Amino acid sequence: MKSKYNAGEPGESIDDILEEVRQVIEGRNFASLDEANAFLEEYMRKRNQQPLAAFHGLSAEQMFHFLHMPFDSPHLVTFTPAPEGALSAPIMRLFSLLLPEIPEKGLKATAKGNLPRQVVRNIALSYWGEEKYEEKTKDFQLNTELDFFHLHVTKIIAELAGFLRKREGKLFVTKKCRTLLDREGMAGIYLPLFRTLAWKFNWGYYHISIQLAIVQQSFLFTLYLLHRYGERWRDTSFYKDAFLEAYPHAVMEIGDRPNLGSAEKIVRTLYEARALTFFCDLAGLAEWRSIGEVMERKCEIRKTALLDAFVHFKPDIAKQDMRPS
Numbered sequence: 001m002k003s004k005y006n007a008g009e010p011g012e013s014i015d016d017i018l019e020e021v022r023q024v025i026e027g028r029n030f031a032s033l034d035e036a037n038a039f040l041e042e043y044m045r046k047r048n049q050q051p052l053a054a055f056h057g058l059s060a061e062q063m064f065h066f067l068h069m070p071f072d073s074p075h076l077v078t079f080t081p082a083p084e085g086a087l088s089a090p091i092m093r094l095f096s097l098l099l100p101e102i103p104e105k106g107l108k109a110t111a112k113g114n115l116p117r118q119v120v121r122n123i124a125l126s127y128w129g130e131e132k133y134e135e136k137t138k139d140f141q142l143n144t145e146l147d148f149f150h151l152h153v154t155k156i157i158a159e160l161a162g163f164l165r166k167r168e169g170k171l172f173v174t175k176k177c178r179t180l181l182d183r184e185g186m187a188g189i190y191l192p193l194f195r196t197l198a199w200k201f202n203w204g205y206y207h208i209s210i211q212l213a214i215v216q217q218s219f220l221f222t223l224y225l226l227h228r229y230g231e232r233w234r235d236t237s238f239y240k241d242a243f244l245e246a247y248p249h250a251v252m253e254i255g256d257r258p259n260l261g262s263a264e265k266i267v268r269t270l271y272e273a274r275a276l277t278f279f280c281d282l283a284g285l286a287e288w289r290s291i292g293e294v295m296e297r298k299c300e301i302r303k304t305a306l307l308d309a310f311v312h313f314k315p316d317i318a319k320q321d322m323r324p325s
Contacts, residue, residue: 054245055221056228062317063221063246070220071195076317077220079191083310086190089284091197094154095163096186097123099173106170113166114145115155124148149206150282156205161196163189190310194283203274212254212267214247215274221246222275223311226286230303233289236276239301240268243275276301285310 051057058066065073086092101107101119110116120142125133145152158164163177180188203216225242244250244267254263254270280286285307291298 066220067217078312080310081191082184082187085306085309086187091154091193091282092190094151097126102173106172109169109171120145120148157196157201160200161192212270214250215271226303227313233300233302236272236299236301240271243271
């Protein structure tokens, strides 16, 4: 995943850093250029290791790892390969329902490469249950795979992860998938699907006209926030505020769009829809509830037991406690 975002003081520019450096070296005498460079290198190292309130106790250096090396920073975070409770995640439930629908000789796809309508309906019925299925399809029939978006996305992610492949108009389960299932069981599928969902699948797929890479690139920061503050229900505005404070440049990147509203409103909407609703829900790492009357309804979110079983942040990762009440 590529993005122009790097970690530093939220909202600071190169000019800000250069001015700070100028003030630090002003009045100092160095015997050589090497000595000056060594001083500045040590100064920036210490600077980047300082905890920042906007990053909820993380340093700029740690945030850099979160953004660019989320799966290769074991000194900060590790992931359980086959976590307890993984089978309850929507992406796992859907994939486990899809697998039996694909015979060894392959499942014939539609002309557009989608799942057959009856397969979509079979999976939806098993996933939702009869009562919820009837409620959801009362005014809207499931005619194509695209009508069941989470199933559609799960199939794409499974293909990207190398668990499914298309050949000659048919969908097949790969040897890679069958081998992993034999070795680790269904729970062993979760981590590869999660990595693909978090890092490879484009969260802007559904609303491709508006791209904001930092929403997806910061997925580990979102999980860090849920890890720290998600033990109780909180209004989603808490997490949206935290995202904007950490990445204020996101507002400038989007810019105001008269037909959609202010840049800040768009960023907040994208973050809630993609990070909190889509990603956390599909991965089974958070749960939602609505509070209040229809016109004043608010959404609240909290972490699930799966998040704590799956994602393990090192105990000393945040150098100071900035936990809100």
